[in-house]
Amino acid sequence: MSREKKWEPMRYAFYDFRGLEVRFTAMAARGWMVESVSAWGIRYRRTVPRQGRFAVTYVPEASDFDARPTEGQELLEDYCAQAGWRTAVRWGQMQVFFNPDPHAVPLETDPVAQVEAIHRAMRRSALPSQASMAVLGLAELGFLGWMLQSDPVGTLAATGFLLLGGWLPMALMAAANLAFYFWWLPRAKRAAAEGRPLPGMTLRGVNEALLALETVMILLWAAYATAQSRLFLVAGAAVAAVIALLTAGAKRGLKRLQAPRWAVRGGTAAASLLAYAALLAAVVALVLSRSASLGEHTLVEEYTAYGMTWEAYADPIPLRVGDLLGEETPEAYSTEARVQSSPLVRETEYRQDRRLDWEGDLPELTYTVVDVRAPFLYGLCKTGMLEKWERYQSDDLPEEYRERYLLQSGAPAGTDALYRRYTGSDPDNCFLFCWENRLAEVRFYWDPTPEQLAAAADRLAPA
Amino acid sequence: MAREKFQTLTEQMFYILLSLRRELCGADIMARVEDLTGGRVTVGPGTLYHLLDQFLTAGMIAETRVEGRKRSYLITPAGQEALESEVRRLRQLTEDYARCVREEEQP
Numbered sequence A: 001m002s003r004e005k006k007w008e009p010m011r012y013a014f015y016d017f018r019g020l021e022v023r024f025t026a027m028a029a030r031g032w033m034v035e036s037v038s039a040w041g042i043r044y045r046r047t048v049p050r051q052g053r054f055a056v057t058y059v060p061e062a063s064d065f066d067a068r069p070t071e072g073q074e075l076l077e078d079y080c081a082q083a084g085w086r087t088a089v090r091w092g093q094m095q096v097f098f099n100p101d102p103h104a105v106p107l108e109t110d111p112v113a114q115v116e117a118i119h120r121a122m123r124r125s126a127l128p129s130q131a132s133m134a135v136l137g138l139a140e141l142g143f144l145g146w147m148l149q150s151d152p153v154g155t156l157a158a159t160g161f162l163l164l165g166g167w168l169p170m171a172l173m174a175a176a177n178l179a180f181y182f183w184w185l186p187r188a189k190r191a192a193a194e195g196r197p198l199p200g201m202t203l204r205g206v207n208e209a210l211l212a213l214e215t216v217m218i219l220l221w222a223a224y225a226t227a228q229s230r231l232f233l234v235a236g237a238a239v240a241a242v243i244a245l246l247t248a249g250a251k252r253g254l255k256r257l258q259a260p261r262w263a264v265r266g267g268t269a270a271a272s273l274l275a276y277a278a279l280l281a282a283v284v285a286l287v288l289s290r291s292a293s294l295g296e297h298t299l300v301e302e303y304t305a306y307g308m309t310w311e312a313y314a315d316p317i318p319l320r321v322g323d324l325l326g327e328e329t330p331e332a333y334s335t336e337a338r339v340q341s342s343p344l345v346r347e348t349e350y351r352q353d354r355r356l357d358w359e360g361d362l363p364e365l366t367y368t369v370v371d372v373r374a375p376f377l378y379g380l381c382k383t384g385m386l387e388k389w390e391r392y393q394s395d396d397l398p399e400e401y402r403e404r405y406l407l408q409s410g411a412p413a414g415t416d417a418l419y420r421r422y423t424g425s426d427p428d429n430c431f432l433f434c435w436e437n438r439l440a441e442v443r444f445y446w447d448p449t450p451e452q453l454a455a456a457a458d459r460l461a462p463a
Numbered sequence B: 001m002a003r004e005k006f007q008t009l010t011e012q013m014f015y016i017l018l019s020l021r022r023e024l025c026g027a028d029i030m031a032r033v034e035d036l037t038g039g040r041v042t043v044g045p046g047t048l049y050h051l052l053d054q055f056l057t058a059g060m061i062a063e064t065r066v067e068g069r070k071r072s073y074l075i076t077p078a079g080q081e082a083l084e085s086e087v088r089r090l091r092q093l094t095e096d097y098a099r100c101v102r103e104e105e106q107p
Helices: A017-029 A071-082 A111-150 A152-157 A160-193 A204-224 A227-256 A261-294 A321-325 A375-386 A450-460 B011-019 B026-036 B045-058 B077-105
Strands: A005-009 A032-037 A041-046 A053-058 A086-091 A094-099 A299-305 A308-313 A333-341 A345-354 A365-372 A403-407 A417-423 A426-434 A438-444 B061-067 B070-075
Touching: A017 A032, A017 A053, A017 A094, A032 A086, A032 A094, A053 A111, A053 B045, A071 A086, A071 A094, A071 B026, A071 B045, A111 A152, A111 A160, A111 B011, A111 B045, A152 A333, A152 A345, A152 A375, A160 A204, A227 A261, A321 A450, A365 A375, A375 A426, A375 A438, A426 A450, A438 A450, B011 B026, B011 B045, B011 B077, B026 B045, B026 B070, B045 B061, B045 B070, B070 B077
Parallel strands: A308 A333
Antiparallel strands: A005 A041, A032 A041, A053 A094, A086 A094, A299 A308, A333 A345, A345 A365, A365 A438, A403 A417, A417 A426, A426 A438, B061 B070
């Protein structure tokens, strides 16, 4: 059974009347009549193939929150009906008309009046919303830049940055549409003043490329995200979908009740906020309740010490205290491995901690292994790790308390370089091992010997 | 502001204003313009709607009657002034042209 409806994502700018007219005309000729238009997409219904023309025009004072057509829209529709143009779709200020006569008088015959109407409509709705989106995108870009500068490894390894970056194509789309509009407007006014038709202004190709980029970023994120992050994505997408449905339902309901524009606008906003708050609370509760079971750790047991409950793990780790000191008591330790991985960087934090219910003093080990999958980011990651201790130190901090990494001579065989952290001029037991595409920062709880450093380097070296 | 905006009139603007020297409802303007120009100029319904809206905002026409969805309009003194100014401008153009041609034809 053939489909009766067809939907496609919105790839046209709000003001791209010509692109929309061409698309609607082509689809009607193939048997698909436009049924609704929104910021998300265009829906068509199956019909017999129709020849004719579509025309898109704008009524500046109309709004998507109107329960019924404004007087202006009705007036326009009356004039159009007289010339054989029938309303196909209304979407806020945008009015789409269809005329089965391909030789009918065009809807717009004066480019000066046409460009003026487009600009008035843009000023009232599309320009403010696109400008907000573009500003939001720039703010996101600035935030991403700040995060990359302050913690490059953590940022690049966190799959969340792909999601954050996922906003960028949308913001870029808004910025591109906005920039293109202000490039197009003076040209259109000049053409209109000279009596020529308005120049084309389709950005369909750019919008399609940005939509594809958005899809790729989400797919990459999904491929590298942890189970817990995926749960967040699914929950977030579900929340967004439910909010969109509830908001659309509230708007439709209020319109059906013939509520005035301010009531539809206010009611829709209130429904959206309420739905958002309620669903967010529900999802956070769900995620928190299930987060323990979604962890990447192998929980061995819960135990009590110092009047509190603690968790002991038994994650496999590549370097243990016993590998360096020759012996250890495995049951006295909890070992954890926490992975953050993106297509660019994989960061794993390992810990071997003494259980708090174990009597006596035992050496511990903490280390972070960073695999830089994109070689061009190696320098950024290495600098980030080398400068991490200095970054948050106040300028007023006395020299003897300042922490910094210093290059050591006699790096273990197989490594490219070895750094040691110092507080003032006193060496600490924190080392940074460097290989071609791997960095490992190891914090020993004792002063390691050169042999132990060599053994650690051997264990942590890339395969 | 309005005069600046309509300092020169397009053909569509000119003939809509001209047709409104007598009271007409919006829908009849399209036919009237065709009559006035012998079919040389046609006004599309979208253009008619936008221009009537802009003329009303600029005070160049006034709404005289509303019968249901039918609205009638009439040119105002400001609209008449815009029309006459455009005629003066066009007359100046033709006079300049004639003078120029005369000068070129003189030996």
